Amino acid sequence: MTDRRIPLSALEQGTPFAARHIGPDARDRAKMLAQVGFGSLDDLTAAAVPESIRTTEALRLPEARDEAGVLAELRGLAARNTVLRSMIGLGYHGTFTPPVILRNVLENPAWYTAYTPYQPEISQGRLEALLNFQTVVSDLTGLPTAGASLLDEATAAAEAMALSRRVGKVKEGVFLVDADCLPQTVAVVRTRAEPTGVEVMVADLSGGIPDEAAERGVFGVLVQYPGASGAVRDLRGLVDRAHDLGAVVTVAADLLALTLLTSPGELGADIAVGTSQRFGVPMGFGGPHAGYMAVRDSFARSLPGRLVGVSRDADGAPAYRLALQTREQHIRREKATSNICTAQVLLAVMAGMYAVYHGPDGLAAIARRTHRYAALLAAGLREAGVEVVHDAFFDTVTARVPGRAAEVVAAARAAGVNLWQADADHVGVTCDETTGRGDLAAVWSAFGAARDASDLDALDARTPDALPEGLLRHDAYLTHPVFHRHRSETAMLRYLRRLADRDYALDRGMIPLGSCTMKLNATVEMEPVTWPEFAELHPFAPADQAEGYLSMIRELEERLAEITGYDRVSLQPNAGSQGELAGLLAVRAHHRATGQPGRNVCLIPSSAHGTNAASAVMAGMRVVVVATGENGDVDADDLRAKIEKHADELAVLMVTYPSTHGVFEEDIAGICAAVHDAGGQVYVDGANLNALVGLARPGRFGADVSHLNLHKTFCIPHGGGGPGVGPVAVRSHLAPYLPGHPLQPTAGPAGGGIGPVAAAPWGSAGILPISWAYLRLMGAEGLRRATQVAVLGANYIAKRLEAHYPVLYTGPGGLVAHECIIDVRPLTRATGVSIDDVAKRLIDYGFHAPTMSFPVAGTLMIEPTESENLAELDRFCDAMIAIRAEIDRVGSGEWPKDDNPLANAPHTTAQLSGEWPHPYTRQQAVFPTGTREERDGKYWPPVRRIDGAFGDRNLVCSCPPVAEHADHAG
Numbered sequence: 001m002t003d004r005r006i007p008l009s010a011l012e013q014g015t016p017f018a019a020r021h022i023g024p025d026a027r028d029r030a031k032m033l034a035q036v037g038f039g040s041l042d043d044l045t046a047a048a049v050p051e052s053i054r055t056t057e058a059l060r061l062p063e064a065r066d067e068a069g070v071l072a073e074l075r076g077l078a079a080r081n082t083v084l085r086s087m088i089g090l091g092y093h094g095t096f097t098p099p100v101i102l103r104n105v106l107e108n109p110a111w112y113t114a115y116t117p118y119q120p121e122i123s124q125g126r127l128e129a130l131l132n133f134q135t136v137v138s139d140l141t142g143l144p145t146a147g148a149s150l151l152d153e154a155t156a157a158a159e160a161m162a163l164s165r166r167v168g169k170v171k172e173g174v175f176l177v178d179a180d181c182l183p184q185t186v187a188v189v190r191t192r193a194e195p196t197g198v199e200v201m202v203a204d205l206s207g208g209i210p211d212e213a214a215e216r217g218v219f220g221v222l223v224q225y226p227g228a229s230g231a232v233r234d235l236r237g238l239v240d241r242a243h244d245l246g247a248v249v250t251v252a253a254d255l256l257a258l259t260l261l262t263s264p265g266e267l268g269a270d271i272a273v274g275t276s277q278r279f280g281v282p283m284g285f286g287g288p289h290a291g292y293m294a295v296r297d298s299f300a301r302s303l304p305g306r307l308v309g310v311s312r313d314a315d316g317a318p319a320y321r322l323a324l325q326t327r328e329q330h331i332r333r334e335k336a337t338s339n340i341c342t343a344q345v346l347l348a349v350m351a352g353m354y355a356v357y358h359g360p361d362g363l364a365a366i367a368r369r370t371h372r373y374a375a376l377l378a379a380g381l382r383e384a385g386v387e388v389v390h391d392a393f394f395d396t397v398t399a400r401v402p403g404r405a406a407e408v409v410a411a412a413r414a415a416g417v418n419l420w421q422a423d424a425d426h427v428g429v430t431c432d433e434t435t436g437r438g439d440l441a442a443v444w445s446a447f448g449a450a451r452d453a454s455d456l457d458a459l460d461a462r463t464p465d466a467l468p469e470g471l472l473r474h475d476a477y478l479t480h481p482v483f484h485r486h487r488s489e490t491a492m493l494r495y496l497r498r499l500a501d502r503d504y505a506l507d508r509g510m511i512p513l514g515s516c517t518m519k520l521n522a523t524v525e526m527e528p529v530t531w532p533e534f535a536e537l538h539p540f541a542p543a544d545q546a547e548g549y550l551s552m553i554r555e556l557e558e559r560l561a562e563i564t565g566y567d568r569v570s571l572q573p574n575a576g577s578q579g580e581l582a583g584l585l586a587v588r589a590h591h592r593a594t595g596q597p598g599r600n601v602c603l604i605p606s607s608a609h610g611t612n613a614a615s616a617v618m619a620g621m622r623v624v625v626v627a628t629g630e631n632g633d634v635d636a637d638d639l640r641a642k643i644e645k646h647a648d649e650l651a652v653l654m655v656t657y658p659s660t661h662g663v664f665e666e667d668i669a670g671i672c673a674a675v676h677d678a679g680g681q682v683y684v685d686g687a688n689l690n691a692l693v694g695l696a697r698p699g700r701f702g703a704d705v706s707h708l709n710l711h712k713t714f715c716i717p718h719g720g721g722g723p724g725v726g727p728v729a730v731r732s733h734l735a736p737y738l739p740g741h742p743l744q745p746t747a748g749p750a751g752g753g754i755g756p757v758a759a760a761p762w763g764s765a766g767i768l769p770i771s772w773a774y775l776r777l778m779g780a781e782g783l784r785r786a787t788q789v790a791v792l793g794a795n796y797i798a799k800r801l802e803a804h805y806p807v808l809y810t811g812p813g814g815l816v817a818h819e820c821i822i823d824v825r826p827l828t829r830a831t832g833v834s835i836d837d838v839a840k841r842l843i844d845y846g847f848h849a850p851t852m853s854f855p856v857a858g859t860l861m862i863e864p865t866e867s868e869n870l871a872e873l874d875r876f877c878d879a880m881i882a883i884r885a886e887i888d889r890v891g892s893g894e895w896p897k898d899d900n901p902l903a904n905a906p907h908t909t910a911q912l913s914g915e916w917p918h919p920y921t922r923q924q925a926v927f928p929t930g931t932r933e934e935r936d937g938k939y940w941p942p943v944r945r946i947d948g949a950f951g952d953r954n955l956v957c958s959c960p961p962v963a964e965h966a967d968h969a970g
C-alpha cells in the first residue's frame, strides 16, 4: 500500500481564512494579472503604489488563526464580561429582541449586507421597513415628520440644537438645557456647541426658564421626558414660555414611555429626539442603536439625516425612495446642515419591526408592565422608610439615601444587579421589559428594605400608578394596518422574508460601489455580535464587568494603530463623519494649545466627499476649496497658492488617499510636507484604506490624523446605511485631544480630551468583535494580500472595460488604485443615454449599480473589493460591455431614444405580463444575456423606475394609506 499520509501538522492548519475572504484563487489571480500585464501581485503593487509611501516591513500583528481558533478566542473574551441585571437606565435598557427579528433581521445577510438605498428600485424592502420606523417615531412623538435614523440620542440632541439655530427666529442667545437631561447628552451637546460659538446653559427648568437666560435670549431649549432622574413633568408651561421667547423646543423622549404619556407634539414641542434602543435592540455596551428625530411640518425640509418618502414609479404605482436627497452633505458640502452620512439603518429596521410585531397594544402592555414594576419598587422602598424623590415617574425611581448611595449600589451589585449612583446621596433604579419579581426583591434588600417577594400581589393591589393623570395619553397611534397584520410569528416571518426578497444585497451578487468597499462580511465575524456576553452589557456598567470588551477594544485600537502608522486610536466615533469631526476638533485643540487659535482654514480638494466640508464647518473651520488638475490629482499649483495665501490661518488640509478619483497620487508626501511647512496639519480621510492596508501607512507618510471606516475596510456590514464605526487615529501630538467621556474616564485621554462625540464611551462597541475577528483571522500577510487583490480587481476591471468606456483617471503606470471611474459623459452626449439609464439597466443584468456621479457627475465609480471572485468580476464586465453595445444601438437610431431597454430599465414582471409595445423583445428586456445562470438566479425589481422629484414635491414620509397600494395591485 502506498503511503498517502499528510503530516498531521499540515492537516491541522485547515483552510486559511484569507482564502475564504479573498475571492480570486491563485489561478484566477494569474489570469487577472496576465490581463493587467504583471507577473505577480508584488510587481503590480510595486508599480501602482508610489515608492515614497510604500512600507517595507510587515505589519506587527498576531499570526492568523483559523475560524475555529478565533471563535474560541472570542469565547474567551466573552467569558471575561460579566452580565448582571442592568437597572442603570440613562437611555440604555434591557429588552427582549423577538427571536424572529434577531434571526431574520440582525443575523440575516439579506438585511445586514445591503447598501444605503440610493438605488430605490432594488431597495423597496428596507425602504418600507424604514418607513415603518419613521411612522413609529412620528406617531409616538406626535410630530409629523421623522427621519430614517440618526447615530444616537446624544448626537440627535446636538443636531436638534443646530437645527434650532438654523430655523428658529432667535439667532443669538443661549441653548438652554435642562439639568435633568441625560449626562452624556449634555456632554455631547457641549462638545458640538463650543466650536460653532454656541453657549450652552444648563439649568434646572422645573421652575421655568431662569430670568438670566430670558434676559440673554434663548434660541433653543432641550428637556428630557421623562427626565434622567425619572421625573415626569408636564412641560406645557415651559414650552409656552420658551415659545414666547422665540425659542425652538426640543424634547428628548423615551419612545416606550410615549405609549402611555402625552406626546411631545401635543405638549407643543417643535422637535423630538431620542433612541429606539429599547425597541428590541440589544444594549451592546453602548451601541449601535438608532437615534431618532421628529419635527413639526415647517422643519421637515431641514431635517438632518435621511428621510424615506413615498413617490411613484414609471407606471404610476406607489414606490419608496429617499426623499429630498439634494439636502445631503454629498451635494451641499460646506453648505450642508449636518455631516451625517452613514446612519443606523439596520437598527432602525429592528426597532420598526419590534413595533410591527407587538403593535400598539403590545407596546403599551410592555410599557405598563415596566411602569408597574417601577411603581411597586417605589412603594416597597417607601414602606421601608426609604425616601423616593419623585411622585410622578415612568420607569425610573430615584431614592435618596444620604451618604449611603455607594453602599446600596455595592450591595445590589453583590446580588447581581447594577444600579446607578447619581451622587453620594442618590441612587437611580430603572425597570424595563426584562425586569422581574426577583429583581425587585434584590433591589429592596440592597437598600436594607428586604421584604418577602411573595406579598408582591398584595403590594400591587394597594399601589396606584405613578403617572400623572394630566399627562396620560388618549390619542390613538400606530393605527396603520402594518402594525396589526403581523402579530403571529408566521405572519412576521413571512413579512420579513417578503421585504428581504425585494432587495438586492451582497447575498445576491456584487455591489461594486466605489468608496464604500462592499466586501465580505464573514459569518464567523458576525456570530459573536449576538452573544449575550457582548450584546447585553450596559455602556456605563463598572469596568470590571467588561474586562473582555476592554481587552478587545485595547487590542483593536493597537492593531489599527499598527496598520495605519498612527500612535493612538479612539473607537468612539460611530460613523466616518463623526471620526472626521473628532479629528478636526483635535486639530483645532492642538492649534489652540500652541497659541495659534487663529488657524481655522480647512483646505479641501474639490473632489472630496461631502462629509469632509460639512465636518469642517461643524468644527468651526472655514472651508477653502483646492482645485483638481486635468489628471484628477490635487492641483499642486493651486494648493501651493492657497497655502501661501492662508499661511497664517491654515489649520489643516483634508485629503482622501488614495484620492476619491481612485488613484495613488504620486506626490502625497510632498503635499503633506508643504502643509506642515506652513504650520498646518494634514488630515487623511481613511475611507479608501482598503487600498493601503499592509502597503502604506498614512501616519508614516506625513499625515497627522485620519478616520477609518470599519464598515468599509474592516468588514462591518453596511446594514443598508448603518451601523458604522469611524475610529479616529492620530499622531502622538494630537493624542491629548481624542474624544473622552464623562461617565467612563478611561475611554479617553486624561482630562477628557475634546469631550465625547458619541453618547457611549466606546461608541458602537457591540459590533467591534467583527473587525477584531477580521484582523485576527487574516494576520499581516492575509491583510496585505487582500489589499493587493483589491488593487488587482480594480485594474482588471479597468483593463477589461477601457475599450468600451474611457477610464477617467489613472496614476503611476496607467494603473488605478482599488477602484476606477468610468466616464459615460461622451456616450451621453452622443446618444442621450444617461448615467441613470446605465445604472438602472444593470439591475436587469442582475447587478447593483456602482457609485453614480461621485466624485464626478456623469460617471460610475467601480470598486470590486478583494472578495469578489473572477467569475463575478467577469459577469459584471460582460454586463457593462453588453450595455455598451445596447447604447450603440440607441446611438445608431436602431432603437428610439425614448423607447429602448436602457430608457425603460429596470423591467418588472408586471410589465412583462402586460402589453408589450416596445421595439425590443421581452427576452432582451429581462434576460439580456440569455444564459441559464441568468434565468436561474434572476433578481426581479418590484417596481419600475422611480420618479424622485414627484415625491419631493408631494412629501409623504410615513406609511401611506393602504388603499393607494390596492389601486395598483393589478
Ligand SMILES: *Cc1c(COP(=O)(O)O)cnc(C)c1O
Residues within 6 Å of the ligand: 340, 341, 342, 515, 516, 575, 576, 577, 578, 609, 611, 612, 656, 660, 685, 687, 688, 709, 724, 726
Ligand atoms: C464613506 C465616506 C465618508 C463618510 O463616512 P460615513 O461612515 O458614511 O460617515 C467620508 N469620506 C469618504 C471618502 C467616504 O467614502
